[in-house]
Amino acid sequence: MREEVGYASAALAHDLRTPLTRIRTILDAALREDDRVSQRDCIERAMAGCDDMAELLGSLLRITELKRGGIPLPKADVDLVELCTFLHEAFEPAIVDGGRTISLCCDGPAVTRANRALLAQTVSNLLDNAQLHTPIGTNIVLSIVAEEAVLRIGVSDDGPGVPDTVLNRLTERFYRATPGRSPPGHGLGLSLAAAVAAAHGADLRVFNDGPGLRVVLSLASMPDDRKGAQPPARRSALVHQL
Amino acid sequence: MQILLVEDDPETGGAIKRHLVRAGHDVRLIADGHAAAVAGAARRFDVAILDRALPSRDGLTVLQSWRAAGLTVPVLLLTGMTRVEERIEGLTAGADDYLSKPFDLGELEARLVAITRRRSVETATPRLCAGGLELDLVQRSVIAVDQNRSVKLLPRECGMLALLIRNSGTIVTRKMLIEAVWGYAFDPGTNIVESHMCRLRTKLAGFGLEPIETLRGLGYRFAVS
Numbered sequence: 235m236r237e238e239v240g241y242a243s244a245a246l247a248h249d250l251r252t253p254l255t256r257i258r259t260i261l262d263a264a265l266r267e268d269d270r271v272s273q274r275d276c277i278e279r280a281m282a283g284c285d286d287m288a289e290l291l292g293s294l295l296r297i298t299e300l301k302r303g304g305i306p307l308p309k310a311d312v313d314l315v316e317l318c319t320f321l322h323e324a325f326e327p328a329i330v331d332g333g334r335t336i337s338l339c340c341d342g343p344a345v346t347r348a349n350r351a352l353l354a355q356t357v358s359n360l361l362d363n364a365q366l367h368t369p370i371g372t373n374i375v376l377s378i379v380a381e382e383a384v385l386r387i388g389v390s391d392d393g394p395g396v397p398d399t400v401l402n403r404l405t406e407r408f409y410r411a412t413p414g415r416s417p418p419g420h421g422l423g424l425s426l427a428a429a430v431a432a433a434h435g436a437d438l439r440v441f442n443d444g445p446g447l448r449v450v451l452s453l454a455s456m457p458d459d460r461k462g463a464q465p466p467a468r469r470s471a472l473v474h475q476l
Numbered sequence: 477m478q479i480l481l482v483e484d485d486p487e488t489g490g491a492i493k494r495h496l497v498r499a500g501h502d503v504r505l506i507a508d509g510h511a512a513a514v515a516g517a518a519r520r521f522d523v524a525i526l527d528r529a530l531p532s533r534d535g536l537t538v539l540q541s542w543r544a545a546g547l548t549v550p551v552l553l554l555t556g557m558t559r560v561e562e563r564i565e566g567l568t569a570g571a572d573d574y575l576s577k578p579f580d581l582g583e584l585e586a587r588l589v590a591i592t593r594r595r596s597v598e599t600a601t602p603r604l605c606a607g608g609l610e611l612d613l614v615q616r617s618v619i620a621v622d623q624n625r626s627v628k629l630l631p632r633e634c635g636m637l638a639l640l641i642r643n644s645g646t647i648v649t650r651k652m653l654i655e656a657v658w659g660y661a662f663d664p665g666t667n668i669v670e671s672h673m674c675r676l677r678t679k680l681a682g683f684g685l686e687p688i689e690t691l692r693g694l695g696y697r698f699a700v701s
């Protein structure tokens with residue numbers, strides 16, 4: 235644990251120092267530019283660097299809050315089939331445009347007690363990862379499996395996977411299986427997913443499927459006597475403003 | 477527009493005010509919650525920009541006091557917090573929209589235009605018309621009026637086109653689309669907006685129409701000729 239905290243602190247310092255250095259250098263260059271178009275380009279890149287830092291700090295804050303358990307986590311009955319169908323529809327065009335495929339496998343019904351927005355963000359992070367860290371031609375599967383009292387949401391791919399030696403480190407904050415800046419990211423996606431799982435009393439595990447990687451989020455199923463007691467939560471009408 | 481801007485950070489408040497004044501608006505900047513509550517009740521503004529964290533009285537309490545007094549001024553809440561629950565809390569308290577810091581000034585301006593316009597647009601209609609197109613929100617189909625032809629849209633394509641038509645002629649940012657059409661309070665790493673937009677444009681191009689403009693770094697605009 236102490237080792238992970240030390241690693242995370244060093245990684246945070248590095249992850250903040252790198253974009254700060256980049257932003258400062260870009261702004262320095264902008265000051266020296268005479269051409270207005272070039273100046274504008276520099277400023278836009280510096281702003282993108284600021285957004286990147288804000289995103290990093292936002293994710294880190296979210297993970298810390300979830301781990302500390304200090305924030306209220308409103309939960310409702312969530313229909314996982316509806317949620318995953320929505321996410322599949324949301325991601326499919328972009329994944330296909332990126333040269334990969336995605337399919338949805340579920341044999342409903344699958345209702346759990348959860349925070350829908352956080353769950354949606356978590357599965358979205360897993361789908362982002364599956365697209366970002368696999369080569370073109372990879373097939374991605376989003377699945378829901380109901381096993382007695384447990385519902386398992388899985389995101390798997392038939393890409394190259396990761397070495398077995400790093401499998402257990404993937405949910406650590408800032409850990410990146412691929413060194414360097416490419417693909418983009420701060421190594422917080424799986425860490426956030428694990429924190430969300432823990433906040434639901436759930437479990438997030440990563441497997442090498444040989445070939446491919448499989449991330450499984452296991453949630454408690456609704457007891458039979460509670461099913462149908464109230465309609466499952468869908469996207470909030472307040473957030474969905476159309 | 478007559479804008480009431482309530483922001484306690486002088487750098488942020490000053491930058492927002494300069495930008496909006498340059499865009500032709502009349503802006504009154506206040507840095508204190510209690511003073512904002514009084515000012516908002518004393519004079520009619522077209523729109524208010526209200527920071528959540530303020531000295532003397534927080535933004536949410538200020539907003540609640542305005543709504544309790546029957547003030548209907550459209551309000552855009554600004555916040556350093558990003559959780560969905562806080563967004564819902566702000567909207568429940570009577571805000572018309574909610575923007576997390578840091579943000580682009582262009583994003584802020586686009587949202588101000590959208591919330592002032594939303595008040596004057598009939599939102600319950602099942603059909604929206606603009607630029608020679610008629611969008612049927614129930615059937616999720618779009619018709620080229622002068623060609624008497626229609627094409628079916630996927631749910632998210634229909635949502636995007638509806639938001640663009642409702643804001644015809646003004647900018648709709650990527651973040652506005654993600655929030656309104658997908659219900660996300662976060663920006664996924666995958667290009668979900670761009671891919672859906674590409675498919676929507678292809679369908680409209682089948683009518684020989686290209687009404688959706690991309691404004692680099694700003695967003696999209698449904699152009700009405």
